[in-house]
Amino acid sequence: MKTCTIAWLYFCLIAVGSCVHAADAVRERIENDIQQFRLIEAEAALPSLSDAPLRAFYRAHIAGYKYVCTQSGAQLKVFHTDCDAALASIGKMSNQDEMKRVLVAELEGKRAAIEFADANFVAALWHLRACHSAIAENERYFPNCVENKKIIGMFNVVFSAVPRKYQWITSGLGFEGDMKKGLAQLAIALGQGTLLRYETQFIAYHVDKNLLAKPEDAILRIQQEQLRSGKSIVLDFLLAGSYLGQKKNENALAILSRRGDYVANGNIFFINYWDYLQGKAYYYCGRYDAAQQSFTRFLNAHGGNIYRTDASFRLGMCYVLTDNYPEGRAQFKKLLLSKPSIWDEDEYASHMAAQFVLRNPTEYEKTLFSARNLFDGGYCDEAKSILLDVSKDHSRLSALERTEFHYRLGRVYDLLKDRPNAIVHYTYCTQQPPASDGKVQRYLQAYSHYYLGDLYRAGKDNAEAKIQYQKALAVEDFFYQSSLESRCKTSLKQLK
Numbered sequence: 001m002k003t004c005t006i007a008w009l010y011f012c013l014i015a016v017g018s019c020v021h022a023a024d025a026v027r028e029r030i031e032n033d034i035q036q037f038r039l040i041e042a043e044a045a046l047p048s049l050s051d052a053p054l055r056a057f058y059r060a061h062i063a064g065y066k067y068v069c070t071q072s073g074a075q076l077k078v079f080h081t082d083c084d085a086a087l088a089s090i091g092k093m094s095n096q097d098e099m100k101r102v103l104v105a106e107l108e109g110k111r112a113a114i115e116f117a118d119a120n121f122v123a124a125l126w127h128l129r130a131c132h133s134a135i136a137e138n139e140r141y142f143p144n145c146v147e148n149k150k151i152i153g154m155f156n157v158v159f160s161a162v163p164r165k166y167q168w169i170t171s172g173l174g175f176e177g178d179m180k181k182g183l184a185q186l187a188i189a190l191g192q193g194t195l196l197r198y199e200t201q202f203i204a205y206h207v208d209k210n211l212l213a214k215p216e217d218a219i220l221r222i223q224q225e226q227l228r229s230g231k232s233i234v235l236d237f238l239l240a241g242s243y244l245g246q247k248k249n250e251n252a253l254a255i256l257s258r259r260g261d262y263v264a265n266g267n268i269f270f271i272n273y274w275d276y277l278q279g280k281a282y283y284y285c286g287r288y289d290a291a292q293q294s295f296t297r298f299l300n301a302h303g304g305n306i307y308r309t310d311a312s313f314r315l316g317m318c319y320v321l322t323d324n325y326p327e328g329r330a331q332f333k334k335l336l337l338s339k340p341s342i343w344d345e346d347e348y349a350s351h352m353a354a355q356f357v358l359r360n361p362t363e364y365e366k367t368l369f370s371a372r373n374l375f376d377g378g379y380c381d382e383a384k385s386i387l388l389d390v391s392k393d394h395s396r397l398s399a400l401e402r403t404e405f406h407y408r409l410g411r412v413y414d415l416l417k418d419r420p421n422a423i424v425h426y427t428y429c430t431q432q433p434p435a436s437d438g439k440v441q442r443y444l445q446a447y448s449h450y451y452l453g454d455l456y457r458a459g460k461d462n463a464e465a466k467i468q469y470q471k472a473l474a475v476e477d478f479f480y481q482s483s484l485e486s487r488c489k490t491s492l493k494q495l496k
Contacts, residue, residue: 026045027049027054035232036230036232037233037234037269038267038268053103055089056082056086056088057086057089066078069269069271070302070303071272071304071305075303079110080111083107083111086107087104098138104134105131106151108127108130111127112125112126112128116128128173136152146193150189150203152185153184153188156181156185157177159175160177160178160489160490161177161179161489162177162486163483165485186203198225201225206218208221211486218242219242219246222235222239222242223239233268233274236255236262237271240255240281244284247375247377250285253285256274256278272301275295276295276307279292279298279314279315283318283373284373284378285379288321289318291318292315295311295318299312305339305340307346308335309338309347312331312332312334313332316329317369320361321369332357333357335350336357347479348443364393367390370386371387374386375408375415380412388409390405399432399434400441403432403441403444406432407429407444410422410428410448413425414451426448426449427448442475442477442478443479447484449469449472450472453468465491466495470492473489
């Protein structure tokens with residue numbers, strides 16, 4: 001499942017950078033180094049900038065990238081120190097400089113995103129207010145400033161479909177987004193902006209992928225950016241993640257196999273999340289030994305808790321699915337000692353680990369996990385074969401097992417473009433009686449309603465699609481809820 005909309009705000013805000021009145025050659029060199037994640041080279045070039053506010057801004061910008069990649073506590077301190085210094089320097093700029101408030105907004109946005117990701121919600125809201133206040137004021141004073149459009153457009157897009165869990169943000173901010181207006185603003189930034197344009201592409205990529213449910217457009221956007229600016233670890237990382245989301249595991253593995261090239265290049269700052277993606281790709285195709293190595297590398301290098309719980313759970317399942325429950329249980333026990341992040345994947349992983357630390361999953365549960373992994377990798381024929389074999393004992397299954405069986409088979413038929421059978425199994429999933437683990441069952445049934453909505457919408461039955469989306473939104477307390485609510489709200493708005 002995709003992470004919630006607010007989650008990708010974290011990466012969008014970190015990705016946005018700026019420039020003011022430095023010499024073009026120096027500025028372009030630094031921007032290019034940042035785009036290619038040659039962060040050490042970019043930092044070394046900062047003394048060449050004569051503009052003190054710009055120099056301080058870039059230093060904080062680079063520190064933000066480093067923290068996002070490593071989740072290092074020491075790097076977080078550097079980021080906050082550099083942000084304070086940058087804001088102090090920017091504060092000395094003339095109020096008549098149209099870039100002053102833009103720089104302030106972007107730094108405050110970065111701080112808000114990082115505080116949000118670390119579950120420091122009060123601090124996140126404070127910085128988000130400062131970000132919005134600065135960019136809204138700049139929009140009033142300099143309405144023709146193209147560089148406003150990137151940030152204000154992102155606000156409109158992100159806050160147009162906020163899930164219930166995060167409604168307090170819109171209330172505290174006093175701002176509600178407008179998807180149509182936000183998309184138009186981002187289009188202006190893309191067409192006319194000169195402010196690290198490829199990062200505006202990055203924001204647009206996330207809109208395509210996570211809000212508009214146009215993953216193929218997101219992939220095409222990254223591929224076009226690679227043709228324009230050259231391949232980089234950031235673009236490869238995004239493209240591999242998109243392929244994983246699209247169940248194109250072999251495409252993702254081909255990209256992720258370049259890990260050695262990036263690690264060997266001492267000029268490129270490595271993204272630790274690369275190992276997390278690579279572990280998932282190996283996990284999906286049943287290469288559990290290789291998945292163990294990737295997940296272990298990620299856990300050893302990753303300083304924070306984002307996706308730590310999910311990686312630990314998948315590492316434990318690698319052992320369980322290769323008949324080594326004691327080692328798997330040790331991983332489950334270890335991950336339960338720490339609180340999971342706010343990310344949807346980590347919440348679900350923690351829930352399942354709490355069950356499997358007490359008992360070895362049944363053979364049927366292992367079978368369902370194997371089928372699910374194959375489906376997630378796009379190996380639909382193999383997943384279908386496993387599920388159809390399981391159906392022989394369908395009468396012996398519990399309500400929860402039947403719910404998951406129909407959901408998984410519905411997903412397989414959906415990806416195979418077998419619309420009638422997909423509708424049948426999604427519908428059966430939604431009709432199962434209450435199960436012992438209600439939160440898991442509700443997650444499967446809510447998503448079945450959502451995918452039914454997509455299928456009816458594709459079949460031009462917008463009335464039934466609307467009913468299914470509304471049924472999905474009516475479900476309470478389930479896993480991956482924030483992500484689903486954002487997608488349903490966006491889909492309903494598109495039906496109007």
